Amino acid sequence: MRTITLINGDGIGPEICQSVMEIIKASGLEIDWDIQTAGADVIEQEGVPLPSRVIESIKKNKVALKAPVTTPIGKGFRSVNVQLRKDLDLYANLRPCKNFPGVETRFKDVDLVVVRENTEDLYAGVEEQIDNDTAHSIKIITRKASDRICRFAFDYAVKNNRKEVCVVTKANIMKLSDGLFLEVFRSVAKDYPTILAKEILVDNLCMQLVQDPTKFDVLVLPNLYGDIVSDLTAGLIGGLGVAQGANIGLDCAVFEPVHGSAPDIKGQNKANPTALLMSAIEMLKYINEFSYAEKIEKALFKTLADGNKTADLGGNLSTTEFTQSVIKNLCNF
Ligand code: NAI
Numbered sequence: 001m002r003t004i005t006l007i008n009g010d011g012i013g014p015e016i017c018q019s020v021m022e023i024i025k026a027s028g029l030e031i032d033w034d035i036q037t038a039g040a041d042v043i044e045q046e047g048v049p050l051p052s053r054v055i056e057s058i059k060k061n062k063v064a065l066k067a068p069v070t071t072p073i074g075k076g077f078r079s080v081n082v083q084l085r086k087d088l089d090l091y092a093n094l095r096p097c098k099n100f101p102g103v104e105t106r107f108k109d110v111d112l113v114v115v116r117e118n119t120e121d122l123y124a125g126v127e128e129q130i131d132n133d134t135a136h137s138i139k140i141i142t143r144k145a146s147d148r149i150c151r152f153a154f155d156y157a158v159k160n161n162r163k164e165v166c167v168v169t170k171a172n173i174m175k176l177s178d179g180l181f182l183e184v185f186r187s188v189a190k191d192y193p194t195i196l197a198k199e200i201l202v203d204n205l206c207m208q209l210v211q212d213p214t215k216f217d218v219l220v221l222p223n224l225y226g227d228i229v230s231d232l233t234a235g236l237i238g239g240l241g242v243a244q245g246a247n248i249g250l251d252c253a254v255f256e257p258v259h260g261s262a263p264d265i266k267g268q269n270k271a272n273p274t275a276l277l278m279s280a281i282e283m284l285k286y287i288n289e290f291s292y293a294e295k296i297e298k299a300l301f302k303t304l305a306d307g308n309k310t311a312d313l314g315g316n317l318s319t320t321e322f323t324q325s326v327i328k329n330l331c332n333f
Contacts, residue, residue, distance in 0.1 A: 001030045001031065001032045002031055002032065002287060003031075003032040003033075003034050003061050004031050004032070004033060004034065004061055004063050004064065004065060004283070004287075005033075005034045005036055005054075005057045005058045005061045005063070005064035005065070006021070006033040006034065006035045006036065006064070006065050006066075007036050007037070007038055007054065007064060007065070007066040007067060007069070007254075008035060008036075008037065008067050009038070009039065009066065009067030009068045009069045009261060010039045010040065010041060010068075010069055010070050010261050011068060011070055011260070011261025011262050011263050011266045012067075012068070012261060012262045012265060012266055012271035013067030013068055013069070013261060014067070015267070015269065015271050015273075015319050016067055016257075016271050016272075016273040016275075016276045016319065017065075017067050017276070018323075019273035019276075019277070019319055019320070019322070019323040020065070020273055020276050020277050020280050021033060022323055022327065023273075023277060023296060023299075023323060023326050023327055023330075024280065024284075024292070024296065026327040026330055027292050027295055027296050027299075027330055028292070029284070029289060029292040034057050034061060036053065036054045036057050037054075038050050038051070038054050038069055038080050038084075039069040039070060039080055040070060040072075040077075043077065048077075049069075049077045049078075049080050049083075050080045050083050050084060050087075054084070055084070055087050055088065058084075058088060058252050058254065059088070059251070059252065061252075062251065062252045062253070063252065063253055063254075063255075063283060063286065063287055064252070064253075064254045064255070065254075065255050065256070065276070065279065065280055065283055066084075066254050066255065066256040067256070067257075067261075067276060068081075068256070068257065068259060068260045068261040068262070069081060069261065070260070070261040070263065078125060079125070081256075082123065082124070082125060084247075084254065085118045085119060085247050085254075086119055086124070088247075088249055088251075088252055088254070089119065089249045089250070089251075090118055090119075090247035090248060090249040090252070090253070090254055091117065091118050091119050091145065091148055091149060091152070091248075091249055092115060092116075092117075092118060092148075092149060092152040092247070092248045092249070093114075093115070093116035093117070093118040093223075093226060093230075093245060093246070093247050093248075094113065094114075094115060094116075094156070094245065094246045094247075094248060095113065095114040095115075095116065095226075095230045095233070095243065095244070095245045095246075095258055096112075096113045096114075096244065096282075097110060097111075097112050097113065097114065097230075097233040097234065097236065097237055097243065098110060098111045098112075098237065099111070099237050099238075100237065100238060100242060100274075100301065100304050101301045101304055101305040102301075102304040102305035102306065102307060102309075103237070103238040103242065103304055103309075103313055104314075105236060105237055105238055106236070107212070107213055107214060107236060108214075109214045110213045110214060110233075110236050110237055111214075111217075112213060112216040112217060112218070112219060112233060113156065113160075113162070113217070113218045113219070114219050114221065114226055114229060114230045114233055115149065115152060115153040115156060115165075115218060115219065115220045115221070115226075116149075116220075116221050116222075116223060116225075116226025116227065116230060117145055117146070117149040117181075117220075117221065117222050117223045117226065118149075118223060118226075118247055119145055119223070120140045120141060120142060120145050120222075120223060121139055121140065121141060121177075121222045121223035121224050122137050122138075122139045122223070122224045123223035123224045123227060124140060124223070125137075126138040126140065139174065139177045140177075141177040141178065141180050141181050141222060142180075143180060143184055146180060146181045146184040146185070146222075147184050147187075147188060149220060150165075150167070150184055150185045150188040150189075150220055151188055151191075152220075152248075153165045153218055153220035154188060154189070154191070154192040154195055156218060157192070157195045157217070157218045158192065158194070158195065162195070162217050162218050163195065163196055163217055164195060164196035164197070164198055164217045164218065165189070165192075165195055165196075165197055165198070165217070165218045165219075165220055166197075166198035166199065166200055166205075166216065166217070166218070166219050166220070167181070167182060167185040167197070167198070167199050167200075167219075167220050167221075168200055168201075168202050168205050168219055168220065168221040168222075168225055168226075168229065169181055169182050169199075169201065169202065169221075169222065169225075170201055170202050170203070170225075171201075172201060177222075178222065181222055182199065185197070185199075185220065202221070202225045202229070205219070205229065206229065206232060209229070209232055209233065209236065210232070210236075213233070213236050230243070230245070230258055231243075231258065234258050234259075238312075238313055239312055239313070240257070240258060240259035240260075240262075240275065240312075241259065241271070241272030241274055241275055241310065241312040241313065242272065242274045242275050242278065242313070243257060243258035243259065243275050243278075244257060244258070244275055244276075244278035244279040244281075244282060245257060245258045245275075245279060246279065246282055246283070246286075253283070253286055255279040255280060255282055255283040255286070256276075256279055257275030257276045257278075257279050258275060259275055269318040269319045269320055270310065270311050270312075270318065270319065271310070271319050272309075272310040272311075272312050272313065272319070272322070273319060273322065273323060274300065274304075274310075277296070277300060277326070278297075278300075280296075281293045281296055281297050281300075284296070294333075295330060295333045296326075296330070298329075298332070298333040299326050299327075299329035299330045299332065299333055300326050300329075302329045302332065302333075303322070303325045303326045303329050306325075308321075308322060308325040309322070310322050
């Protein structure tokens with residue numbers, strides 16, 4: 001039986017993890033979940049939000065499924081999510097964004113992929129307080145990190161029959177940092193003659209995404225733009241409750257939804273487990289469990305197509321009712 005690390009997170013994390021574990025078990029796939037806790041609650045007992053046992057577990061198992069972990073705003077401990085990605089060198093953040101059957105949205109035929117650099121940029125949180133009235137954030141862009149994320153995006157495009165990769169920067173203003181990212185992209189693109197290489201500024205991209213997202217294919221972005229743009233693209237397909245993600249490195253991968261811990265609906269049995277379930281489906285494909293991945297995906301799509309939805313999608317099912325509906329549909333596939 002395969003052992004997989006499960007970080008059950010906080011906020012709505014434990015509720016959606018329970019749902020996903022039940023669905024996977026009902027599909028017939030036995031997984032030995034190595035459940036690891038992290039975040040604010042862990043600090044009290046262990047002194048740190050991300051104890052080394054979590055990292056060790058992922059290094060050993062090579063794969064993890066992760067629910068969201070709350071990060072205090074403006075003060076408090078450093079993000080567990082950022083530290084995890086850095087400690088395991090999970091350099092590529094992959095966020096596919098495609099319409100779901102039965103989920104009404106403004107645009108049909110959205111099918112794009114956000115490839116976000118995951119280790120540096122302003123998002124690394126390297127900051128200093130200069131004096132009471134001044135703070136600095138340091139934007140770090142390196143050739144090495146830019147090269148591997150651009151190659152990841154082009155390799156992904158080739159493997160997944162995509163036609164183009166578009167680099168997203170603000171290189172007209174951040175001439176050195178984003179300029180380097182763009183320069184590396186142009187150089188990497190030459191190694192992939194079958195894929196069309198495009199360029200766009202991030203502000204223009206945002207405007208065009210809300211006007212017509214169907215014209216975009218694979219996007220590759222530095223960390224912070226990737227973080228923001230992928231919430232926007234989540235909105236194009238039904239919102240954060242359905243948007244999946246994965247953090248991929250050379251040795252291990254951590255699959256997690258785009259959304260956060262949703263403290264506003266914590267403990268109310270309202271959370272949509274779809275984003276975590278879609279992340280888990282990608283994880284099953286990553287470990288070559290294609291038949292189970294396909295079976296669960298079909299059951300999920302049928303559930304949504306039949307109009308069975310949680311409140312974030314305009315439905316009236318609780319998390320547990322939605323879970324049962326997916327489980328019921330598993331026997332059709
Ligand atoms: P959020 O994504 O938690 O919530 C934004 C809105 O979307 C809320 O109204 C929430 O109820 C809704 N929502 C999110 N996921 C949902 C789901 N599965 N089903 C139904 N509705 C859902 O973003 P917010 O409020 O900005 O962040 C809350 C906390 O999560 C913060 O501490 C943040 O740092 C953390 N966070 C953690 C992430 C991670 O662990 N990877 C990613 C993003 C945020």
